[in-house]
């Protein structure tokens with residue numbers, strides 16, 4: 504097997520007993536380059552759909568809402584704004600995600616991100632490795648693979664994870680690629696622009712639930728809030744029926760903002776006992792609710808259980824921003840009135856995230872039970 508594989512990501516991580524361990528997993532991009540016609544055993548799942556039904560397209564469901572950020576702005580037409588807020592509330596309750604339209608991020612900012620990401624993944628493996636540090640911990644910073652436990656099948660993915668905020672908080676790891684030379688400024692520019700949109704959406708999401716506008720945004724801070732950037736690369740896969748790009752999960756974030764390119768059709772959410780391919784036009788931004796916002800909203804919004812599938816002939820990239828309050832923040836679930844039953848308790852963000860990485864990956868939305876009353 505090793506001969507066939509050729510290149511490996513070497514990851515070190517701290518296991519549940521606090522022991523530092525290293526593991527070696529194949530570089531998926533290098534495997535795909537060999538044009539394999541079979542799937543190596545490491546990636547095989549007996550039934551990717553498992554006991555959870557088969558995948559379907561979403562024809563029978565309400566459409567994923569397309570939300571125009573310009574309409575949510577205070578000062579926009581009040582009738583249109585109320586309509587957009589109602590659409591947001593309904594759509595998020597139905598899907599846990601929505602398409603983000605009219606966000607105001609210039610297309611050249613998005614294009615620059617696509618270019619540097621493709622530039623990085625286009626480098627030979629040794630140059631990619633030399634350009635960044637490796638995985639040092641389980642919270643997905645660095646160039647490498649998706650974290651899975653030892654006895655689990657591997658995901659058909661190579662990833663690159665960085666922390667963009669707070670500034671300078673990269674855990675001492677040299678993980679921003681040095682090549683292409685404009686990688687970091689291009690991604691940071693996007694993060695800066697995206698952050699404005701995320702802040703607007705946090706307020707709109709509170710209003711959509713008829714809560715005070717600051718209900719969610721009060722926990723965020725212009726300096727201390729965290730933004731992790733994760734770049735997912737899914738090369739073409741010889742057996743999409745036997746492998747997954749990312750194992751099912753919900754995000755540990757408050758909000759997750761995604762862009763995708765090269766192809767669409769990879770994101771699925773679990774709905775009505777089936778995996779549904781999210782109808783997500785290729786070059787639109789998409790926002791999904793994370794566990795922390797589910798907790799802040801006392802369960803009114805729910806973080807979707809989602810996964811990524813692979814495709815036989817198409818490669819796909821996604822660039823994902825995870826937006827969180829500072830890890831020292833204590834979030835207190837908002838009650839919508841005296842009769843509102845308390846579902847979640849007050850938790851510390853850092854404790855939540857730490858526990859999330861300890862229990863994940865799991866086969867169900869187990870991490871969030873940490874915050875249940």
Ligand SMILES: O=C(O)CCC(=O)C(=O)O
Nearest residue numbers: 733735769770811821823
């Ligand atoms: O690639 C996608 O569409 C999903 C990525 C994702 O779920 C993640 O990185 O957490």
Ligand SMILES: [Fe+2]
Nearest residue numbers: 752753754809
């Ligand atoms: Fe995710």
